[in-house]
Amino acid sequence: MRKLWSTFNLPTKISAAWVMLVLFFVVTGNFLPLTDPTEYDPDAQGVGLFSSGHFLGTDINGYDLLSNVVNGARVSILIALISVGIGGLIGSAIGIGSAYVRGKLDITVNLFFNILLSIPNLVLGLALVAILATSVDPSIPIDPNRRVFIIIFSLTVVIIPILGRIARGATLSWVNREFIVAARSMGMKDRHIIFKHIVPNVLPAIYAVIFLAIGVVIVAEGSLSLLGVGIIDGVSWGAMIGRVAGDFTYAPQSMYVPVIVLALTVIAFNQIGDHLRSQLDSREGKI
Numbered sequence: 624m625r626k627l628w629s630t631f632n633l634p635t636k637i638s639a640a641w642v643m644l645v646l647f648f649v650v651t652g653n654f655l656p657l658t659d660p661t662e663y664d665p666d667a668q669g670v671g672l673f674s675s676g677h678f679l680g681t682d683i684n685g686y687d688l689l690s691n692v693v694n695g696a697r698v699s700i701l702i703a704l705i706s707v708g709i710g711g712l713i714g715s716a717i718g719i720g721s722a723y724v725r726g727k728l729d730i731t732v733n734l735f736f737n738i739l740l741s742i743p744n745l746v747l748g749l750a751l752v753a754i755l756a757t758s759v760d761p762s763i764p765i766d767p768n769r770r771v772f773i774i775i776f777s778l779t780v781v782i783i784p785i786l787g788r789i790a791r792g793a794t795l796s797w798v799n800r801e802f803i804v805a806a807r808s809m810g811m812k813d814r815h816i817i818f819k820h821i822v823p824n825v826l827p828a829i830y831a832v833i834f835l836a837i838g839v840v841i842v843a844e845g846s847l848s849l850l851g852v853g854i855i856d857g858v859s860w861g862a863m864i865g866r867v868a869g870d871f872t873y874a875p876q877s878m879y880v881p882v883i884v885l886a887l888t889v890i891a892f893n894q895i896g897d898h899l900r901s902q903l904d905s906r907e908g909k910i
Contacts, residue, residue, distance in 0.1 A: 635898040638891035645888055648693045649700045658687040660694040660858075669874035682877035683870040691863055692884050698859040699885070703840040706775050707833055710782030715829055717783070718790030723798055723817060733791065739784040748843050751777035752852050774853055778840050785836055786829060793828040794821055827903050834896030838889040845885055860885045 631639060648655075658664075663685035664677070671680045679688040721732035739747065755773045797803065798821065806816050845861030847853030854862045860881045867877040 630902060631898065635894055638894035641887060641891040642895065645696055645700060645891075648696045652693045652697050655693065657690040657693060660687065660690040662686075669870075669877070672876055679880050680876040681874070682867050683874045688877060688880045692860070692881060694858060695860040695863050695881065696884075698854060699841055699844060699861070700888075702771070702775055702778065702844050702854075702859070703837045706778035706840050707782055707786075707836045709775075710779040711786045711829065711833060711836070713779070714783040714785065714787030715790040715825075718787040718792075719794045719817065719821060719825060722791045722794035723813070723821060729791075732787075736784040736788045736791070739780075740788065744781050744839060744843050745846050748777045748781050748847055749850065749852065751780060752847060756852065771854065774844065774847065778843055781843060782836050782840065785839070786832060789828055789832045790825055793825040797821055797824050827899075831896055831899035831903050834892045834899065838892040838896070841885065841889050841892070 628636070628639075658676075664681060664687070665685055667674065667677055667681050668685040669681060669683045670677055672678070674680055677687050677689070679692065681687055682691075717732055718736075721729040742750075752773055755777065756770060803816060803820055806820060841860075844853055844859060845864065848859050848861030849865040849868070851865060853859070863881040864878065864885075867874065870877055
């Protein structure tokens with residue numbers, strides 16, 4: 624970890640510090656002495672930054688923005704981590720397996736990835752949520768837990784081809800190396816070759832893209848919530864933005880606080896991903 628940190632330039636170190644701060648709030652948010660995000664202060668509606676008792680101000684209804692941002696971090700980041708984690712495992716397994724086996728399986732998987740990647744992330748996520756979250760009886764609202772599950776599933780589907788294609792491409796670059804060919808000629812089982820030689824060399828490429836994928840999911844979840852088909856009741860950053868969209872004139876901080884936090888988080892993850900990618904490219908250039 625210390626060796627990795629030493630390779631970070633200043634922007635990447637700042638980005639890593641911001642990500643660690645956000646993750647700190649995700650883990651400790653319930654234990655911090657903050658105002659209950661579901662409680663509003665009728666005497667402090669729409670107050671600005673650094674107000675007494677409300678460090679980041681409140682929205683037009685009197686809800687504390689700091690506590691809502693911390694609460695929203697838990698929802699937005701956890702959804703991103705779960706979606707990227709599951710999607711990364713599935714996509715990487717499919718990509719590595721198809722690239723190693725080759726033949727018709729690889730052609731089919733590559734076509735599948737290309738079809739999904741041809742659809743914009745937000746459009747694909749919106750379509751899946753719209754289909755899966757449709758209630759048989761429109762008068763009966765969908766259970767919030769089911770809605771969260773649907774959003775995670777939809778965003779996982781978005782991530783599978785992104786990381787799957789990276790894993791497939793990285794595997795293709797390694798599968799014909801001399802030591803892989805030698806292992807095959809010595810009779811080593813395919814399972815052992817994949818886990819002992821292929822996966823360790825493919826993982827760095829996947830790690831680099833994972834950070835970029837997290838940024839993609841955070842933006843997608845925020846966009847879905849902003850459009851009214853994602854997380855409801857303002858419990859994610861995107862839902863916060865959607866809830867106060869009409870109150871910008873009266874309480875502008877209620878809009879720009881979650882927007883800035885979301886943007887900084889996405890930029891930080893992208894910066895770390897770009898740096899890791901550049902380190903990987905320089906490493907492969909020496910091989």
